[in-house]
Amino acid sequence: AQRVTQPEKLLSVFKxxxxxxxxxxxxxxxxxLFWYVQYSRQRLQLLLRHISRESIKGFTADLNxxxxxxxxxxxxxxxEDSAMYYCALSAYNTDKLIFGTGTRLQxxx
Amino acid sequence: xxxxxxxxxxxxxxxxxxxxxxxxxISGHRSVSWYQQTPGQGLQFLFEYFSETQRNKGNFPGRFSxxxxxxxxxxxxxxxxxxxxxxxxxxxxxxxxxxxxxxxGPGTRLTVL
Numbered sequence: 001a002q003r004v005t006q007p008e009k010l011l012s013v014f015k016x017x018x019x020x021x022x023x024x025x026x027x028x029x030x031x032x033l034f035w036y037v038q039y040s041r042q043r044l045q046l047l048l049r050h051i052s053r054e055s056i057k058g059f060t061a062d063l064n065x066x067x068x069x070x071x072x073x074x075x076x077x078x079x080e081d082s083a084m085y086y087c088a089l090s091a092y093n094t095d096k097l098i099f100g101t102g103t104r105l106q107x108x109x
Numbered sequence: 110x111x112x113x114x115x116x117x118x119x120x121x122x123x124x125x126x127x128x129x130x131x132x133x134x135i136s137g138h139r140s141v142s143w144y145q146q147t148p149g150q151g152l153q154f155l156f157e158y159f160s161e162t163q164r165n166k167g168n169f170p171g172r173f174s175x176x177x178x179x180x181x182x183x184x185x186x187x188x189x190x191x192x193x194x195x196x197x198x199x200x201x202x203x204x205x206x207x208x209x210x211x212x213x214g215p216g217t218r219l220t221v222l
Contacts, residue, residue, distance in 0.1 A: 032208045044201075045212075094165055096154045096157055096165045096167065097154060097207045100151065102152075
């Protein structure tokens, strides 16, 4: 069965510090992986997907199939990055997203 | 364009009752997915509909059911409510399914007393 693990419930950093939100998955095939974000009083929204290999709001994520990881990184955190971050996986031909339990990122001034 | 809407936003029910939640997707989107969000379990997939057909279902009891209409609007129904059904129910719409960007609604907060 597919599974997504986000080991940290809370990650606190100061503004300007690097950030890495961890995501590990279990799936024997080639997954589609995503990061979704929920800012305070806003809806859950897509941040980025592995297949597009782009940087959004300074965040990047690289799929490491050997370590089955898809960690989200940003070199210099900003206060506006404070939010709940969810890693999600879609297995081939299943039409469902499996979410991790989320990591709350707090960026202090 | 208008976002995903969900009605009602809040519901209070008692054990044993049933409830119907509604989701209107973004115009042009044919896929609607439903999720249950709780503090302990996070976001859990309930089911996904595409062009009125359920394509996938999560590990929930048969008390949870859904449907999709020809205009892509979707409803989910929970019968014989239990205390543990208290949660935020989110729907998301997309063009084609899980690999497309999911646009989430604000959710319906269900409280079972």
